[in-house]
Amino acid sequence: MRLTWWSRAGRSLLVLIVIAALTCQLALLLPGDPALILLGQESTEAQRASLRSTLGLDQDFFTRFLDWSGGVLTGDWGTSFSSGRPVLTEILERVPATAELVILSQVVALAVTIPLALHSARKPGGTLDRIISTSTFITLAIPSFVVGMLLIYIFAVQVGWFPASGYTPFSEDPLDNLHRMVLPVLTLGIAEASIYMRTLRGSAVEALRSPFAYASLVRGASDSQLLWRRILRPASPTLTALVGINLAVALGGTLLVEALFAIPGLGRLTVGALGGRDLPMIQGVVLFAAVIVVVFGILTDAAVHRIDARSSRVSA
Secondary structure (H helix, E strand, O other), X not given: OHHHHHHHHHHHHHHHHHHHHHHHOHHHHOOOOHHHHHHOOOOOHHHHHHHHHHHOOOOOHHHHHHHHHHHHHOOOOOEOOOOOOEHHHHHHHHHHHHHHHHHHHHHHHHHHHHHHHHXXXXXXXXXXXXXXXXXXXXXXXXXXXXXXXXXXXXXXXHOOOOOOOOOOOOOOOHHHHHHHHHHHHHHHHHHHHHHHHHHHHHHHHHHHOOHHHHHHHHOXXXXXXXXXXXXXXXXXXXXXXXXXHHHHHHHOOOHHHHHHHOOOOHHHHHHHHHHOOOHHHHHHHHHHHHHHHHXXXXXXXXXXXXXXXXXXXXXX
């Protein structure tokens, strides 16, 4: 087991090094002269030369990579072209909004998914199962920004229950914060719930056909006891892995939802950096997202392994 964890840590470190190297090369991936593209045709040669020096484009790859990675390890991720502030500072300021959106949406998605998927799996092909399958199929076919616009039209424009956009930090006004987060959380949560529903239902149907499920029924277990005590754990490893992946990817920035609801998170920061050709910020966001994905990948592997091990003992 110890060797396995060292192997995972080694692979993860290698992935981060490769991503960091590619991130360092983002400027050189631009066609033509990167300095001219970033500054525009109206820039002077002196300005372009200064930018090349700032980005290290006048150095060889290894020197540039060592300088940049050394700065990253010490907390110096560069300075934003747009704001003139440290890149890492701006990223960390945007994390709470994105984290709140992602975590709340996952809670909503799982709260809807787990009971409906379990009861749907209990009677495959039944009325509830057909309704849920049809609903999830329709939801999966609709892009999240369309769902968001529909929610805005119904609950913000027509009914007026929630604001259409805007964000209030939780520390300033918790109630207003939660009130404004309802629509974006539902937008993201509905899309996630549709994916989770199909995944958990399939795993639960398979678990219900196993010998230990039949033995539980013979011993007189009720439907609730069977589903929640005997089926949920063996059916959850795949769902756990999927939730971990979605959390990691979403924490890197939910671009469409944040842009639609004007939430000042990492996704909106990324959109602004791309539009403003803010290369240091783009590099920082890419690297931050990569670190989140790798870390959550390790944590998800550990959680799935633990659930699998405990499920084996429960079903034995």
